[in-house]
Amino acid sequence: MSKNHTLLVIFISALISLVMCEAGLRAVGISYPIFSRIDDDLGSTLRPHTEGWWKREGEAFVRINSAGLRDREHAMPKPDHVLRIAVLGDSFAEAMQVPMEDTFWAVAEREIRTCTAMVGREPEIINFGVSGYGTAQELIMLRRRVWAYAPDVVLLAITPTNDVRNNSRALEKDDRRPYYFFKDGQLVEDTSFRHEGGFWLRSSSFGQVVTQARDSLRIFQLTIEALRRVMSPSRATDAQSVHAGQLLEGMTRVSGYQGEESPWLQGEAGLDMETYVEPQESIWKEAWQVTEYLIKQMHAEVEGRGKAFMAITVSSGPQVGPDQAGRRMLERRLGVSDLFYSENRIRALGDNRFEVLALAPLFQAYAEENRIFLHGFPNSGLGLGHWNIAGHHLAGQLIAQKLCKYLGVLQPA
DSSP: OOHHHHHHHHHHHHHHHHHHHHHHHHHTTOOOOOOEEEETTTEEEEOTTOEEEEOSSSOEEEEOOTTSOSSOOOOSSOOTTEEEEEEEOSHHHHOTTSOGGGSHHHHHHHHHTTOGGGTTOEEEEEEOOOTTOOHHHHHHHHHHTGGGGOOSEEEEEEOHHHHHHHTOHHHHOOTTSOEEEEETTEEEEEOGGGGSHHHHHHHSHHHHHHHHHHHHOHHHHHHHHHHHHHHSOOOOOHHHHHTTTSOOSOGGGSTTOSGGGOGGGSOOTTOOGGGGSOOOSHHHHHHHHHHHHHHHHHHHHHHHTTOEEEEEEOOOHHHHOSOHHHHHHHHHHHTOSOSOHHHHHHHHHHTTTSEEEEHHHHHHHHHHHHTOOSEEETTTEEEEEEEOHHHHHHHHHHHHHHHHHHGGGOOOO
16 A cells, blocks of 8 residues: 555545544534634624534523624614614623523613613613623723714723723733823823734634634534643632532631631632732833723723713622621731722722712622622632623622613603
């Protein structure tokens, strides 16, 4: 048998094996769709018409609509009887971890219907949240995408424990996104990411072919997912899985949740403990200044169009877990009386300017009273990461209550 013939047999055998594997994966419904794509304005956005199961943290079947939003379809132009609320935010607003009907914005929309101020008007909340976004990208999203939907209210969901870092190139160290920086006292947009080699390659013809193959082939998706799991294994423990979604009948009886041994008090990837304390380093001081300027700029642009602006601050696991004793130990370690530095700072920013709803203090009180985790899932760890269904429902109810207090002064556009 010639060498070429042997190579041909090997190639055909490998091809048949790949085809059989692909067919098998499709037959049993295994897929790990890629929900994001590159974007010249925002660095990345959600891919229109993508759908599939999300099981990395929580579990939900996710659909991205035709406009690239994790939401249902929305009419353009806006119907006259509709009061439209646009939500800007990061992964907490994107909310891949829970079914769409359980997200805070879906809950808030249902709750708002009962407001006396909504008589004759239909509330409609549109979710523009994208995982990984900081305030800089959210401002760009407002300018480039949101106004086409003619919202009456813009709701900015701020995640202090990573948004401040996201807004600083020096802290974030990610060249694939836009930033803002101060130049001569003015905030200037930095779009240099468009010229980075990685971004150029992914946007090239070759990159598009690779992307198409990745999106079309289940075996490619499985390989990427396997590599991801090897690089970042699950944080869940047996004890966490057993007690997932249950009320805690006594923290002392739950192994692994006491004091500083509690996993949710030890920090996690993507969460900055530095935002619990007043910044000491110049790099963090500047990141805060940029963040505050971006929030004020967003408020000014919304108000300039005669629309209402409201900010909410998203909680983190260490702030709102039910183990009060453990949190007190963390506070002593950080030298603070509570973990609400960011919330207090953002509320002060909004004083006499715009409404701010700080969720963390309210979440903390609720979690301690009801002995429940509002962050985390059985497959990723209780008290860690994003809001679970209970967290989303509580957030939606609190946001609706806040909105109802001043919706009466708004009139349909």
